[in-house]
Amino acid sequence: MSYSASAEHPLTTACPYFPPEEQAWLQAELVQILDGKLAMGPRVARFEQEFANFCGAEYGVAFPSCTAALESALLALGTQPSDEVLVPVQTFTATGITIHLVGGCPVFTEISTDTFSMDFDDAWSRVTDRTRGAIVVHFGGLVAPGFPEFAARMRSTGRFVVEDAAHAHGAELDGRRAGALADAGCFSFHSTKIMTTGEGGMVVTSNPRLTELARSLQNRGVDMSSAEELYLWPGRNNRFTEIAAAMGLSQLRCLGGFLERRRRIAAIYDQRLAAGDLFRPLAPGTGVPSYWRYVVVARVPLDRRRLKTALATDSIIIDWPYDPALHLQPVARHLFGTKPGMFPRSEEVMAKHVCLPVNVHMRDIDAEYVVERLTYHAVHSVVDASVT
Numbered sequence: 001m002s003y004s005a006s007a008e009h010p011l012t013t014a015c016p017y018f019p020p021e022e023q024a025w026l027q028a029e030l031v032q033i034l035d036g037k038l039a040m041g042p043r044v045a046r047f048e049q050e051f052a053n054f055c056g057a058e059y060g061v062a063f064p065s066c067t068a069a070l071e072s073a074l075l076a077l078g079t080q081p082s083d084e085v086l087v088p089v090q091t092f093t094a095t096g097i098t099i100h101l102v103g104g105c106p107v108f109t110e111i112s113t114d115t116f117s118m119d120f121d122d123a124w125s126r127v128t129d130r131t132r133g134a135i136v137v138h139f140g141g142l143v144a145p146g147f148p149e150f151a152a153r154m155r156s157t158g159r160f161v162v163e164d165a166a167h168a169h170g171a172e173l174d175g176r177r178a179g180a181l182a183d184a185g186c187f188s189f190h191s192t193k194i195m196t197t198g199e200g201g202m203v204v205t206s207n208p209r210l211t212e213l214a215r216s217l218q219n220r221g222v223d224m225s226s227a228e229e230l231y232l233w234p235g236r237n238n239r240f241t242e243i244a245a246a247m248g249l250s251q252l253r254c255l256g257g258f259l260e261r262r263r264r265i266a267a268i269y270d271q272r273l274a275a276g277d278l279f280r281p282l283a284p285g286t287g288v289p290s291y292w293r294y295v296v297v298a299r300v301p302l303d304r305r306r307l308k309t310a311l312a313t314d315s316i317i318i319d320w321p322y323d324p325a326l327h328l329q330p331v332a333r334h335l336f337g338t339k340p341g342m343f344p345r346s347e348e349v350m351a352k353h354v355c356l357p358v359n360v361h362m363r364d365i366d367a368e369y370v371v372e373r374l375t376y377h378a379v380h381s382v383v384d385a386s387v388t
Contacts, residue, residue: 003369005315011366012317013293014192015359017258022250029246036242040219043245048202050252051187054170055179057204059211061218062240062248066166066188066201067094070135072238073184073203074102076213077160083132088118089325089346091137095164096326100335104132108327108338113349114283116295117144124153133160138168138178140355141194141290142282147173151182162186166201167292169194170259174286179204184214189244194258194292195251197244261360262291265367269294269356272371278378279354293321293355301383304354310377316370318354325350 005011018026033043044062052060063069079085081103087096090111099106107126110119116139123134134154136147151161165171166188168178179185184207189200203214213233216224221235266289273279279296298304308318325347327338340347356370 001365001369001372003365009361009363009366010317010359011315011357011362011370012359013319013355013357015361016191016196017254017360018247018250019254022254026246026250030243033242033246038243039241040239041242041245043242043249044240047240047245047248047252050249051202052204054252054255055177055185055204057180057185058206059204059208061203061211061214062245063201063203063218063238064240065094065199066164066186066190067098068236068238069186069188069201069203070094070098070162070164071101072214072217073162073186073205073210074098074104074133075217075233076203076210077133077162077183079104079132082130084128084130085132086118086123086126086134087326088123088137088139089327089343090116090139090322090350091164091326092166092322093326093329093331095135095137096332099135105130106332106336107131108336108343110343111139111346111349112144112146113297113345115142115144115285116140116282116349116353117142117147118150119345120144120146120150123150127157127159131159133162133183135162135164136182137164137166138171140282140293140295141167141169141171141178142284142295143168143171143173143178143181143287143289145173145285145287148181155183160184166190166193168290169292170255171290172288178290180206183207184210189248189251194262194290195248195255197247197251200240200244200248258360259290261362262358263288264364265358265362266291266294268364268367269296269371272368276375278375291358294358295353295355297349298352298354298378302352302378303381303383307354307374307377307381310381311373314369314373314377316357316373318356318374320350320354323350 048060161182163185189197221233
């Protein structure tokens with residue numbers, strides 16, 4: 001095909017975007033912010049409520065990171081020292097380490113080879129009397145079809161479920177959005193995410209008691225109902241700035257268009273890859289992913305690093321988060337004694353996945369070009385399994 005790479009349409013997996021009209025609005029907001037309250041003001045309150053409403057939840061509590069949101073959610077849900085919390089091995093280090101930071105014990109689980117989410121049967125087999133709850137990751141922005149049933153089963157036995165929805169702004173399953181499908185949903189607004197405030201995170205929930213505790217933990221553990229300055233919890237400074245909230249309000253206005261473009265790119269990938277036999281996409285079932293990443297799994301032995309280098313010559317950037325897997329990160333191996341081979345299915349499939357470019361700047365022709373070059377270079381990156 002005839003194609004010319006363009007800096008205006010980067011073929012990458014992370015590309016934050018503020019349209020010109022939003023930049024102008026933000027500049028006007030900045031002038032007002034600098035003459036007024038800089039943190040925890042009206043914009044923060046508005047952003048919290050509007051994002052919660054978008055998710056289909058009643059309350060939102062903004063934090064400076066998704067890590068802080070996860071930590072606060074775990075504490076607000078009553079996680080005690082030595083409590084076990086289930087977590088899949090395919091996720092960012094923060095998901096598991098926050099369990100350790102609040103005194104709990106992460107219990108790692110296999111992932112589904114179809115969705116890269118938690119393998120719910122494997123997770124349930126690891127439940128003990130010490131299991132307090134689970135953090136389920138919507139990897140790549142895909143809500144696994146079996147998630148509601150698993151969440152209902154956990155909650156029916158008095159255990160909590162937190163959604164790590166850092167990738168899943170606007171992702172849906174059966175008409176319901178990520179973040180409002182369990183006890184709490186935790187989002188990231190890091191600069192690599194679908195919508196961004198530079199840094200930032202949020203807990204969304206419809207549980208008023210959880211909200212009250214999360215709000216206290218947002219403010220160093222202060223007693224929010226007292227006229228005096230009394231502190232109930234050993235908390236941290238987790239307050240949110242007005243500038244970040246203004247960015248969030250701007251991005252939230254754009255989110256529908258962002259998702260529409262990402263889903264269009266994914267549809268082209270789906271159609272073009274279906275004609276080949278080198279890669280298979282993840283299986284969303286009845287869900288509508290948000291496509292923070294478009295994940296494919298190689299059907300043949302593949303040298304991913306060679307493929308990545310080759311595609312870079314065509315200005316196409318691919319990656320494969322997260323590598324190493326959570327249980328093989330040095331910190332996890334040191335703290336929990338984990339080692340290779342403990343989660344064989346996950347380790348095998350995670351060694352085969354790559355993520356294709358998805359961002360709001362990409363055109364249809366860009367996605368078509370990516371598949372063409374991916375197919376071409378993949379053929380030359382296949383490893384002869386007979387040569388070892």
